[in-house]
Amino acid sequence: MSVEDARAAGRLILVAEDDAINRKVIYQQLAILGYAAEIVDDGKKALTAWRQGQFALLLTDLHMPEMDGYSLAQAIRSEEAGKARIPIIALTANALRGEASRAYGVGINDYLVKPVSLERLGALIEHWLARATSPVANSVEDSTVTTEKVIDVEILGDFIGNNPVKVREFLQDYRVAAEQLQAEMHQAARQGDLQQLASYAHRLKSSSRWVGASGLGDLCAELENLGRTGKKAAIGECLSRFDRNHAAVMAAIEHFLKDAE
Known part of the structure; x- marks a missing residue:
């Protein structure tokens, strides 16, 4: 599927990853899974791309120069301001205590530790793409715009x-x-x-x-x-x-x- 076809179908994925090897791995994994993606190498570029494009989901590293994944998620959630929210999945090489909690606290929906298997990555992407188009999920999201820093009702x-x-x-x-x-x-x-x-x-x-x-x-x-x-x-x-x-x-x-x- 081409980028434009994926955009038209509402399945285009935005990836933010600063490491060149990791970018290649993620691109290959997404291609095998049948997804098209636009890939950038830092959070600032990801924020610009998100503002300009129609993306169905964001995969972001948490630790990047210029703007890290936490700041990127916070900026996106702030700008969405009650509108439909893009699912955000964090990718990180660090399984540090408290990092997942911090990620959820800034509005990130899910969290994966690299390296991640094709099966796990594909299942998680499909889960969040399905939620993004679910009327029930959207009704829950609309009600949690101001609560995302302390509670994520979607988990319940x-x-x-x-x-x-x-x-x-x-x-x-x-x-x-x-x-x-x-x-x-x-x-x-x-x-x-x-x-x-x-x-x-x-x-x-x-x-x-x-x-x-x-x-x-x-x-x-x-x-x-x-x-x-x-x-x-x-x-x-x-x-x-x-x-x-x-x-x-x-x-x-x-x-x-x-x-x-």
């Missing part, structure tokens, strides 16, 4: 099926449970019961990741570890970061639920 939809009514029900239940667990975590911290704090953090970690609040889930994991290992001195500062993220997630959920009414 992927787990339970993209039923807007069920998504709202789960978010309502999560909000009640998360507020209760926050109060219990603070009480445990005040009482010096670090094991109980870790237990509460563990429970909230799981549910937060289910609903797409990956950043809050990571903070819960950090609190759980501090509690289990008895590092009392570090808990206060971590709880402060947790509280800020928790408040942002609760506000984002409230915004989403109001928009979905």
Whole structure:
């Protein structure tokens, strides 16, 4: 399929990758999978190309000169401002702790560690191309424009099926449970019961990741570890970061639920 044919069919892929060998590998993989792509070597060029072209999906490296993948995703999400959102898949050679959470936090939809198999790459591209044309997925995306930095409701939809009514029900239940667990975590911290704090953090970690609040889930994991290992001195500062993220997630959920009414 040519670039113009792919553009007309709504299946043209934009690739941002600064390493020449990686560009060749990705180009070959996409060709084998039957996709046409435009490939650029940094984030600034990718942003310019995105502004000028009609792309169905963006594959971007996270660590590039000029503009990295995080900044590229943030710029695109900001400019979309309530319009249809292009699916963004991050490609990186680094499986660093917290990197996936940071990627999701700037509006990146999915994350792959290089080298990636043809099967995995093809499955992920098809998944997000299908979501981009799904009425249910688009209705969820429209409601999450202002929430993308702290929660990705699409993740919940992927787990339970993209039923807007069920998504709202789960978010309502999560909000009640998360507020209760926050109060219990603070009480445990005040009482010096670090094991109980870790237990509460563990429970909230799981549910937060289910609903797409990956950043809050990571903070819960950090609190759980501090509690289990008895590092009392570090808990206060971590709880402060947790509280800020928790408040942002609760506000984002409230915004989403109001928009979905």
